[in-house]
Amino acid sequence: MSHFLLLLAVTSALCRHGVGQRSHAQNSIKVMISEGCVALGEAADADAGGNELSLSPGAPLVLTHHIRLVPSSPDSGPVSGSCDCVSDLDSLRERVERLERELSALRQKCGDPEANGGCTSRESKGAGCSVSPDPVSPVSLCPSDCSDQGRCVDGKCVCFSGFRGSDCSEETCSPPCGQRGRCMDGQCVCEPGFSGADCSMASCDCGGRGVCVDAQCVCDSGFTGESCAELACPRGCSQRGRCVDGVCVCDSGFSGADCGTGGCSSDCGQRGRCVQGKCVCQSGFTGDECERCGEGYGGKNCDMANHTVMEEDQTVMSSVEQLRTIDLTQSSVSVVWTQPRVQYESYGLVFTSQKDGSQVQAQVPGPLSSFRQTGLAPAQTYSITVTGATGDSRGAPSSTSFTTLPAPPSDLRVVKTSSSSAVIQWEPSPSAIDRYRLSVSPGDGTEGRGQDLTFDPGTSSAHITQLRAGLRYDITLVAESGQSHSAPLTTHATPGPEPPSDLRFSHVTDNSVTVSWTRPQSMVSGFKLTYTHTEEGEPVSVALDQGNSSIDLARLAPGSSYEVSVMSVLGLDESDEISKTLHTLPDPPTDLRAVNVSHAGALLLWRPSLTNVEKYTIVYGSGTGSEVRVSVSGNSAQKELSNLQPSTSYSVTISSERRGRESREDRTSFTTTSTSTLTTTESVSLGARNLRASHVTPRTAMLSWKPPSRPVIGYKLTYHTEGHKQEVSLGATVTQLNLTRLIPGEEYTAQLQTEGEEVLSTSFTTGSLRFPFPADCSEEQLNGLSVSGLVDIYPMGRKGAALSVWCDMDTDGGGWTVFQRRQDGSVDFFRSWREYVQGFGEPAGEFWLGLEALHNLTTRGSMMLRVDLRDRQDTVFAQYSTFEVSKRNYRLTVGGYSGTAGDSMSYHSGRIFTTKDRDPASFITRCAMSYRGGWWYKNCHEANLNGLYGTNSKHQGVIWMSWKGKETSIPFTEMKMRPTDYLPNTNNRA
Numbered sequence: 001m002s003h004f005l006l007l008l009a010v011t012s013a014l015c016r017h018g019v020g021q022r023s024h025a026q027n028s029i030k031v032m033i034s035e036g037c038v039a040l041g042e043a044a045d046a047d048a049g050g051n052e053l054s055l056s057p058g059a060p061l062v063l064t065h066h067i068r069l070v071p072s073s074p075d076s077g078p079v080s081g082s083c084d085c086v087s088d089l090d091s092l093r094e095r096v097e098r099l100e101r102e103l104s105a106l107r108q109k110c111g112d113p114e115a116n117g118g119c120t121s122r123e124s125k126g127a128g129c130s131v132s133p134d135p136v137s138p139v140s141l142c143p144s145d146c147s148d149q150g151r152c153v154d155g156k157c158v159c160f161s162g163f164r165g166s167d168c169s170e171e172t173c174s175p176p177c178g179q180r181g182r183c184m185d186g187q188c189v190c191e192p193g194f195s196g197a198d199c200s201m202a203s204c205d206c207g208g209r210g211v212c213v214d215a216q217c218v219c220d221s222g223f224t225g226e227s228c229a230e231l232a233c234p235r236g237c238s239q240r241g242r243c244v245d246g247v248c249v250c251d252s253g254f255s256g257a258d259c260g261t262g263g264c265s266s267d268c269g270q271r272g273r274c275v276q277g278k279c280v281c282q283s284g285f286t287g288d289e290c291e292r293c294g295e296g297y298g299g300k301n302c303d304m305a306n307h308t309v310m311e312e313d314q315t316v317m318s319s320v321e322q323l324r325t326i327d328l329t330q331s332s333v334s335v336v337w338t339q340p341r342v343q344y345e346s347y348g349l350v351f352t353s354q355k356d357g358s359q360v361q362a363q364v365p366g367p368l369s370s371f372r373q374t375g376l377a378p379a380q381t382y383s384i385t386v387t388g389a390t391g392d393s394r395g396a397p398s399s400t401s402f403t404t405l406p407a408p409p410s411d412l413r414v415v416k417t418s419s420s421s422a423v424i425q426w427e428p429s430p431s432a433i434d435r436y437r438l439s440v441s442p443g444d445g446t447e448g449r450g451q452d453l454t455f456d457p458g459t460s461s462a463h464i465t466q467l468r469a470g471l472r473y474d475i476t477l478v479a480e481s482g483q484s485h486s487a488p489l490t491t492h493a494t495p496g497p498e499p500p501s502d503l504r505f506s507h508v509t510d511n512s513v514t515v516s517w518t519r520p521q522s523m524v525s526g527f528k529l530t531y532t533h534t535e536e537g538e539p540v541s542v543a544l545d546q547g548n549s550s551i552d553l554a555r556l557a558p559g560s561s562y563e564v565s566v567m568s569v570l571g572l573d574e575s576d577e578i579s580k581t582l583h584t585l586p587d588p589p590t591d592l593r594a595v596n597v598s599h600a601g602a603l604l605l606w607r608p609s610l611t612n613v614e615k616y617t618i619v620y621g622s623g624t625g626s627e628v629r630v631s632v633s634g635n636s637a638q639k640e641l642s643n644l645q646p647s648t649s650y651s652v653t654i655s656s657e658r659r660g661r662e663s664r665e666d667r668t669s670f671t672t673t674s675t676s677t678l679t680t681t682e683s684v685s686l687g688a689r690n691l692r693a694s695h696v697t698p699r700t701a702m703l704s705w706k707p708p709s710r711p712v713i714g715y716k717l718t719y720h721t722e723g724h725k726q727e728v729s730l731g732a733t734v735t736q737l738n739l740t741r742l743i744p745g746e747e748y749t750a751q752l753q754t755e756g757e758e759v760l761s762t763s764f765t766t767g768s769l770r771f772p773f774p775a776d777c778s779e780e781q782l783n784g785l786s787v788s789g790l791v792d793i794y795p796m797g798r799k800g801a802a803l804s805v806w807c808d809m810d811t812d813g814g815g816w817t818v819f820q821r822r823q824d825g826s827v828d829f830f831r832s833w834r835e836y837v838q839g840f841g842e843p844a845g846e847f848w849l850g851l852e853a854l855h856n857l858t859t860r861g862s863m864m865l866r867v868d869l870r871d872r873q874d875t876v877f878a879q880y881s882t883f884e885v886s887k888r889n890y891r892l893t894v895g896g897y898s899g900t901a902g903d904s905m906s907y908h909s910g911r912i913f914t915t916k917d918r919d920p921a922s923f924i925t926r927c928a929m930s931y932r933g934g935w936w937y938k939n940c941h942e943a944n945l946n947g948l949y950g951t952n953s954k955h956q957g958v959i960w961m962s963w964k965g966k967e968t969s970i971p972f973t974e975m976k977m978r979p980t981d982y983l984p985n986t987n988n989r990a
Contacts, residue, residue, distance in 0.1 A: 143167040147910065148886045162186060169910065173198075185882055185895035211423055211463050213415055218423050218461040221453050222246070234258040235435050236456040291383075292399050318342060319396035320369075320386050330378035330405045330431075330486060336370040337386055337398065344388030344395060349373070354381045354401070366390075379406035379431035379481045406431035406479045408486035414493045415461075419469040419568075419575040422493040425461040429479040429486060433457050437480055440464055443472035443492065469498040469575065470522060497570035498522040500549075503580045510558035510587040510663055516550040517566050517578070524568040524575075531582070534561040543569075558587035559611035559658045586613050586656045588663040594670035595747075595765040596693055599646035602670055603696055604639045605745075606654055608770045609663070612782070612983075613656040620652040634658075635784030637698065637744075638767035647674045688715070691752050693764035698744035698772070698783075701764055704736035705752055712754045719750040741792070744772040773798045776857060777807035778815035778982045785809060790843060793817070795856040803853060806843040808976055813984030816866060816976035817857060819849035822958055823972050825949035829933050833918040836934040837890075848934075848946070851913060854885040862980040865894060867945070869901055869960055870972035876901035876963055883977055889913060889920065892936040902962025904943040911936040932956050945973045 142152035143166055150159035150168035159168035177188035181199030190199035193215030202215040209228035210219040219228035231246025240259035241250035250259035268279035271290035281290040285302050293302035320337040327334040335349065344366045351360040351373055364371050366388075376382065381403045388395035409426040416423040429436075436459060441450035455462060467473060472494045479486040498520035507514045515529065526546050531553060532539040544551060556562065565579035589606040596603040604618065613634040620641065621627035632639055634656070644650065650672070653665040688708045695702040703717070715730040719739060730737065742748065745768040752760040771779040773794040780791050788809045792802040808816035822829075827846035839850025857863065865883035869876050881896030889912035897903040912920070915934040919926050927937035933946035944959040950969050951957040957969025964970055 144169065145888070148888050148891050187896070211416070211421075213423055213425070213461065216461075218425075218463045220463050220465060221455075224456065224459075232456065235260065235454050239434050287401070291401060319398040320347070320388060321398070323384070323386055323398045323400050325384065325400065325402040327372075328402060328405055328484070330407050331376050332372060332374040333376065333382075333384075333402055333404065334370060334372045335384055335386065339369050340388065340395070342388070342390075342395065345390045346388075347371075348387045348389060350385045350387075351376070352383045352385070353377070354383060376404050378404050378486075379433065380404055403482065403484060405484050406433045406481040406486045408479055408489055409436065409460075409477060410489070412475070412477050412489040412491045414475075414491060417493060417495050417573070419496045419499050420467050421463060421465045422467060422473070422475075422495060423461065423463050424475060424477075424491070424493065426477060426489065428458075428460050431479065431481065431486075433479045433481045433486075435480050437478050437485065438462055438464075439476040440467075441474050442468075443474050464493070467493075467495045469495050469520075470570065471495065494573070496573045496575045497524050497568040499568050499575035499578055500527065500566050501578060503564070503566055503578045505564075505580070505582055507552075508582070508585060510585040511556045512552065512554045513556065513582055513584065514550060514552050515564055515566070515582075519546075519549050520568055520575075524570050526569045527566055528569055528574065529564070529566050530577075531562045531564045533557060534563055534581070537562075556584050557611070558584055558609070558663075559613065559661075560584050583659070583661060585661050586611055586658040586663045588656055588666050589616060589654050590666055591768075592652065592654050592666045592668045594641075594650075594652065594668060596696060597670050597672060598692070599673045599675050600644050601640065601642045602644065602650075602672065603765070603767075604641060604652060604654075604668075605765060605768055606637060606666065607768055608635075608637050609656045611658065613658045613663075615657050616654055617657060617662070618652065618654050620650050622648045622650050633784060635770075635782065635786075637769055637784075638696070640695075644672050646672050648672050688712075688752055688754055688757065688760055691750065691760040691762045693748075693750065693762055696764050696766060698767035698769045699740065699742050701739045701742060701748070701766065702736060703739060703750055703752075703762075705760065707732075707735055708754060708757065712757075714754075716753050717750065719748050721746040721748045742766050744769040775860060776815075776978065777805065777809070777817040778978045778984075780807055781809055781815040781984065786814070788814075795853065795860065803849075804843060805849065806847075808974075811866070811868065811976075815978045815982055815984050817978060818843070818974055818976040819854060819857075820945065820975035821846055821973065822945065822949060822970075829946045830916060830948070831934060833915040833934075836913065836915055851885065851890040855887055855890060857977060858884045859886075863977045864896075864980045865905070866976050866978075867901065867905065867960075868972075868974045868976070869963060869970050871964065871968075871970055878903065878905060878960075880905060881980060885913075901960060904960050904962040907942040908936040908938055911938050930956075945970075945975065 142150075142155060142157045146152055146157040146159070147163070147167050147169040149163040150157040152158075157166060157168045159165070162172055162174065164170050164172050171183065171186040173183035173186060173188050175198040177183050177190070177199050180194040181188040181190040183189075188197060188199050190196070193202060193204055195201050195203040202212050204212040204215055204217050204227070206212055206217040206219070206228045209223040210217045212218075217226060217228050219225070219232070222232050224230050224232040231243075233243035233246060233248045235258040237243055237248040237250065237259045238254075240254040241248045243249075248257060248259050250256070254260075268281070269285075269290045271285040272279045272281035279288060279290050281287070286292060318340045320340055322338040323335070324337070325333050325335055346366050347364040347368070349362045349364065349371055351362075352358070355377075360373065360375070362371060362373060381401060383399055383401045385397045385399045387397045407429050409429045411425075411427045413425055414422055415425050424438075435457060436455040438453040438455065439450065440453070451464065451466070453462065453464075464473075464475075472492055475491050475493055477489045500517040500520055502518040504516050505513050506516065515531075517527075524546050527544045527548060528541055529544065529551060530539050530541045537557075542551060560583075562582040562584070563579060564582050565577040567577040568575035587609045589609055591605075591607045593605055594602045595605060604620075606616075615631045615634050616636060617629065617631050618639055619627050619629050622645065630639070641650075648671065649669060651667065651669045653667045655665045656663045689706050691703065691705040693701050693703055703719070712732050714732050715734065716727065717730055717737060718725065718727045720726065721743060724743065728737065739748075744766050747763060747765045749761060749763045769783045771783055774780040774783060774791075775795050775797070776793055777785075777791060780793065785791065785807065786809055788807060790804055791807045793805055794800055794802055806818040806821075808814060808818050821841075821843075823846055825846075827841040829848065831840060836848065837851045839848055839853060841847025843849070863883045865880040867878045869878075876899070878897060878899040878901040880894050881898075882894060884893040885891070886893070891910065891912045892908055894905050894909045897906060913934065914920075914928045914937050916928050916932075919928055927940035928934060931937070931940055931944055932948045932951075933944055935941060935944055935946050937944075941955075941959065942961040944955075944957075947958050947969070948956045949958060950971075952967055952969050955966040957967075958971075958973060959966055959968075960970055960973075
């Protein structure tokens with residue numbers, strides 16, 4: 001007997017398919033298993049017997065299928081029994097196949113338990129898969145729910161801006177990276193040689209010895225190499241030496257700056273001697289290398305004089321005379337000779353390549369004395385042999401040699417011009433050459449001076465300098481090999497118009513400037529001015545006509561730097577630009593006013609400058625010569641003045657300063673009170689008196705008063721501003737109260753009352769802040785906070801609830817909002833979903849800020865994540881330029897790693913948050929249960945900073961795998977965030 005095991009995972013929505021049904025009331029599943037024989041078919045009675053099981057959702061169901069093989073007799077037919085079964089193997093196979101079909105039907109009915117509750121959307125849905133679907137489904141399912149980055153429309157994802165793909169999981173780059181980079185984490189990663197947001201800017205450093213064209217340096221004459229850092233040698237040392245630091249070290253037998261002097265190739269063929277670089281041939285030999293017989297000589301060793309001799313009626317015929325070549329090109333040559341005294345019937349010509357020995361043969365009729373051969377290879381040396389023939393008789397051969405011209409370069413073109421230079425490019429010659437020679441001459445033949453430049457064989461571009469603006473130049477390029485050169489290529493270049501000069505700035509303010517320049521002497525049709533914010537702006541260009549030499553620029557950013565450039569325009573041509581850096585003044589503080597004025601003091605309040613400034617300068621006095629100058633931090637928005645004179649008028653000015661540049665002033669005035677009023681009031685009143693506010697800051701104030709002359713039970717103090725009122729009961733001995741959590745920039749009225757006495761009142765105005773309701777710790781740092789500690793922030797704005805957080809103002813410039821810390825194991829992190837959403841612990845110790853707070857903080861702008869890890873004295877960090885927690889399932893998006901800890905967080909990007917009681921997309925293992933924490937688990941983790949503290953086994957500890965592996969629990973972790981584009985104002989650190 002054989003057994004087959006069938007394992008069914010019973011989910012909360014098991015399909016009704018013969019094996020059982022679900023009881024909705026009891027939330028359980030009843031399974032009936034009959035004992036009938038399969039072969040009996042419908043004859044089996046389902047009521048005859050069987051077992052009924054009740055299973056809870058999630059419990060496994062194991063069915064054992066019994067297959068019994070009963071032997072059959074070939075003589076008697078099938079053996080009788082309770083089952084009319086056949087004994088052959090085919091019957092067994094059919095039964096197994098039927099089982100497999102039933103299992104397949106179950107899988108198709110039930111499907112993925114995560115999709116529609118375990119039922120297919122086309123056939124059933126609802127608890128127990130018993131509810132028919134709607135005739136028309138308004139929303140079709142989309143892959144991965146469009147990754148929370150798009151909308152699902154008719155089963156297809158319509159992605160939000162910045163995302164693409166069938167499930168909107170791929171980030172796109174804007175602008176596109178083109179063909180010179182690839183998009184990673186929403187940013188272009190450019191290929192070497194290119195930069196910029198869209199990789200469109202060619203970047204190569206030519207060291208001031210050339211220009212960058214298509215990401216390659218076009219070197220000036222005298223320099224070579226990828227960055228034009230190497231000195232070039234004249235004419236490449238004529239291929240007769242090597243170049244060392246711009247100086248030719250010549251091969252033996254050669255000399256001169258370019259190794260072009262001296263030396264004889266082939267040692268004159270041992271038929272002569274080398275004198276000053278030229279062969280002096282022995283008698284009977286001639287040619288540059290003594291390679292052929294002289295005129296009137298022949299034979300193997302050129303020792304036989306050519307003449308016609310009559311011996312026994314036999315004629316020995318002479319060779320042709322004055323054999324030479326003319327009209328050489330890269331692929332053809334004309335051969336001419338002088339007819340001998342003997343009249344030949346024909347001449348045979350053989351052209352032999354000295355490079356590979358290949359031959360080209362031709363035959364010329366006797367009366368002719370010239371022949372033109374085509375189809376030769378460029379820049380190759382050939383020997384030509386001419387032999388006369390009459391019948392079967394042959395005359396003495398005559399030989400000479402020649403070298404075809406090198407193939408010229410091609411596609412000579414001008415790719416860039418400026419006012420005094422031009423960049424040209426060409427396609428290299430396919431021949432083996434010694435050099436390129438470039439000739440530049442004025443087109444009119446009279447003005448200017450020409451240039452003759454040489455370049456190494458591997459060069460394909462040139463930067464021509466010292467040209468005159470607006471003058472047309474003729475450019476000729478040839479390839480040279482030895483003493484021969486290719487056919488010339490020609491083109492023309494006209495440098496751009498003459499540039500302006502003397503760029504200058506005047507009337508500089510915090511948002512405007514006047515830009516002036518001197519017009520060129522030559523004719524132009526206009527000017528183009530371009531100004532660009534050096535840190536974050538796009539270039540802005542302005543076109544001006546030829547009569548302009550100045551322009552006023554407005555709406556500039558205060559306290560910023562701009563690159564300003566001006567160029568001349570002539571038609572479609574532009575000159576070189578002249579440029580200069582402009583620094584605008586910082587914007588001044590505004591709304592300066594004096595509040596809480598007394599006989600001896602006053603509180604100055606102002607609205608801070610919009611830009612980051614280093615300090616504010618306050619000057620106050622009651623007349624000429626009495627001015628007092630004080631400076632306060634650039635993060636301040638108030639200043640308490642003391643030791644003032646009563647009943648005195650004071651004038652006050654305030655200005656900001658950034659990088660040594662001071663803004664324009666804002667001013668106000670006030671008059672201190674008289675002391676006589678205070679004395680009179682104090683002498684009359686017997687109750688509490690002299691209620692006053694002091695030490696007023698943007699969020700705090702100190703209220704103080706003098707107690708009454710008679711005993712009292714206590715006080716009732718109220719203080720309020722528009723929309724906010726607080727009331728406090730105080731004991732009889734209290735004479736002051738420190739008010740906290742006040743609203744910045746608001747006027748408060750305070751009232752103090754004792755039983756049976758008049759109500760004392762005073763008013764005060766809290767100081768202003770750049771961010772009265774800071775959304776995170778970076779804005780609180782810009783408000784002036786420079787010490788790490790607890791701070792109230794308002795991620796949802798003024799109308800939202802305050803959130804108490806820990807601000808890290810020390811790490812990497814500060815401004816970090818801390819949202820997780822592990823340091824001593826005092827807080828249990830194996831918690832429920834609700835607790836992880838709301839947060840737990842204390843921000844000053846171990847804590848988790850809360851998933852809802854993370855979502856609110858990361859969706860108000862682009863945020864970056866930093867993870868600090870410490871094990872005794874060993875500290876590392878991981879930083880990510882992208883960090884976001886979405887609303888649905890608090891899905892994590894993280895990327896752009898840098899740091900020293902290694903990247904263990906990117907593995908979890910795209911995962912939803914899971915806890916011990918909520919894991920909607922679990923794998924085989926329920927990670928939160930197995931690894932004892934709440935986290936963005938995958939399968940399961942490379943980082944688990946919310947794991948069990950101090951546990952160094954089973955991968956359950958506080959883990960950062962790329963630093964300490966999975967078996968070491970890290971003693972200290974801190975996770976924090978701040979805006980990606982945040983620049984800490986370190987000048988204002990206390």
